[in-house]
Amino acid sequence: MYEKNLAYRLKTRKPDTSTQYLISLMLIVLVTITCYFLANLIGYREVALVLLLVVSILAMLFDIFPVLTAAVLSALIWNYFFIPPTHTFHVGTPEDVLLFLMYFVIALINIVLTSKIRNFERKARDKEGREKTITLYNTLINSLSHELRTPISTIVGAVDTIRENDTKLSEEDKAELINEIEIAGFRLNRQVENLLNMSRLEAGVLQPKLDWCDVNELMHTVIRNYRDSATDYKIYFEQNENLPLFKIDRGLIEQALNNILHNALHYTPKGSSIELRVFQSDSGCVFSISDNGKGISESDAAFIFDKFYRGARFSTGGSGLGLSIAKGFTEAHNGTIRLKNKKAGGAEFIIELPAKSMFVTDDELKDEQG
Amino acid sequence: MNKAEILIIDDEPQIRKLLRITLESNQYKVVQAASGKEGLVAAANHPPELILLDIGLPDKDGHQVLAELREWYHKPIIILSVKDSEQDIISALDNGATDYITKPFRSGELLARIRSAIRLGQNMHLQEPLITAGDLQVDLIARVVKRNAEIVKLTSTEYNLLALFVKNAGRVLTHQYILKEIWGVGYQSETQYLRVFVAQLRKKIEDNPNNPRHIITESGVGYRFS
Numbered sequence: 084m085y086e087k088n089l090a091y092r093l094k095t096r097k098p099d100t101s102t103q104y105l106i107s108l109m110l111i112v113l114v115t116i117t118c119y120f121l122a123n124l125i126g127y128r129e130v131a132l133v134l135l136l137v138v139s140i141l142a143m144l145f146d147i148f149p150v151l152t153a154a155v156l157s158a159l160i161w162n163y164f165f166i167p168p169t170h171t172f173h174v175g176t177p178e179d180v181l182l183f184l185m186y187f188v189i190a191l192i193n194i195v196l197t198s199k200i201r202n203f204e205r206k207a208r209d210k211e212g213r214e215k216t217i218t219l220y221n222t223l224i225n226s227l228s229h230e231l232r233t234p235i236s237t238i239v240g241a242v243d244t245i246r247e248n249d250t251k252l253s254e255e256d257k258a259e260l261i262n263e264i265e266i267a268g269f270r271l272n273r274q275v276e277n278l279l280n281m282s283r284l285e286a287g288v289l290q291p292k293l294d295w296c297d298v299n300e301l302m303h304t305v306i307r308n309y310r311d312s313a314t315d316y317k318i319y320f321e322q323n324e325n326l327p328l329f330k331i332d333r334g335l336i337e338q339a340l341n342n343i344l345h346n347a348l349h350y351t352p353k354g355s356s357i358e359l360r361v362f363q364s365d366s367g368c369v370f371s372i373s374d375n376g377k378g379i380s381e382s383d384a385a386f387i388f389d390k391f392y393r394g395a396r397f398s399t400g401g402s403g404l405g406l407s408i409a410k411g412f413t414e415a416h417n418g419t420i421r422l423k424n425k426k427a428g429g430a431e432f433i434i435e436l437p438a439k440s441m442f443v444t445d446d447e448l449k450d451e452q453g
Numbered sequence: 454m455n456k457a458e459i460l461i462i463d464d465e466p467q468i469r470k471l472l473r474i475t476l477e478s479n480q481y482k483v484v485q486a487a488s489g490k491e492g493l494v495a496a497a498n499h500p501p502e503l504i505l506l507d508i509g510l511p512d513k514d515g516h517q518v519l520a521e522l523r524e525w526y527h528k529p530i531i532i533l534s535v536k537d538s539e540q541d542i543i544s545a546l547d548n549g550a551t552d553y554i555t556k557p558f559r560s561g562e563l564l565a566r567i568r569s570a571i572r573l574g575q576n577m578h579l580q581e582p583l584i585t586a587g588d589l590q591v592d593l594i595a596r597v598v599k600r601n602a603e604i605v606k607l608t609s610t611e612y613n614l615l616a617l618f619v620k621n622a623g624r625v626l627t628h629q630y631i632l633k634e635i636w637g638v639g640y641q642s643e644t645q646y647l648r649v650f651v652a653q654l655r656k657k658i659e660d661n662p663n664n665p666r667h668i669i670t671e672s673g674v675g676y677r678f679s
Contacts, residue, residue: 294644300652304672333672
């Protein structure tokens, strides 16, 4: 949100100072020439009003010094070309002297007031921007500290309960508490891994280590990683027998797929189906993970790969890092990741990787029946 | 009742304590060292049955300690490492480490690694010609492989690969090591052959090749046979 605000400000920023001078001068000259030919129709006093109008408009758009210059110039021009006797700086009547001085004073007041208002507006805008940044920062810190503190509280609390109530606790309760400690430990480990991965991505030190990979086996590994946490879900994967080997960083892609599958398990109701697919494209390989859940709203879809972003419908759980890491690892391969809501309902995540591929022929293997 | 002595070289007191309690409750004798230097002295004074070495030691690089130990110490060394440091793990394995385990580890897994490393160390010189692993039986002399008492037809490369695995059962073998052993020097980076043969071998010896229980992939490092 802050970034958008910044972009808006960049777009509406004033032109640089020399351009401001140039535009001011040109405008004054242009208006002067126009008035010069019209001076017979409109009196020379009205010309002063027209020039004042031009200066006022400039004051609204530009900095104080270009506008001051324009004011002085227009006063001089008015004096020289329009106040009789024309083509001298001499002012004939006391009335005109007063008018000339008034012109100066009004132009100055105009300029100073406009500039004050503009300064005030800028400060208000800066303050708003800062407040937005602070809000974003707080949200992020809150979600992270929640994600880290929850498992820590579980561990500390469970240990305390076991120690204090040793004799009163049933064996079952004790086993359950110990189980909770274990889950908390692995959750903590997962968050730390996410943060480390994120900082590796941010530091820009990530170099994919490409090696030949059997992507069918990779998919089975990803599914196996979630075997224990996915018992209430139906996971489908049909092995594609006609695939070559692909040259990718198996570790990074495994992590990206893990994160997407983790998300699918976390955000769809129990009993949902999740389907994994892998196939060959013109330039490499494509991985797809889709579910039959509710899908992802358009407002969430726009930001879902952003760091620390978490869907509006979901209040707790998740650091908002998983999908942005998946995106980072994919992009480290010059690949793309996208999200599609399926017509039949549910969300589909698609990773497309450009990758070298090869079929190893029997001939190449130089193998013989033993 | 095993009274095998294990030396722990790790700078983290908490990890040392955890390891000591875990190992002692499983009837191992434990000696601890808090630095690489201390570890080298302890190992020289009284050579243990196995060494657990933290590869991320502060004073002396764990790799350096490993290299110095391997100049004279030939029993198993298991590396303790953090995840995401495949390069560290591979270089430790290629420089003589017997096995590795990443933190955080489950103690059950650690004990299994220790048992198989010690067994492997003892059997190094007297290799049994007939090896059984679950439903698999490999006769290294007759070059015959049986699964549930039925003969499995393997090509010669498939057999060589399987024989290498069973001889090193329980231990992780790096891609480079396997390629060098089976295809020879100069093939160390030709991992595509390895991928194809592992897939073929799994189809022949695994109940479920997609969820293998014998040939396990260690992502980014190599394979482990169990």
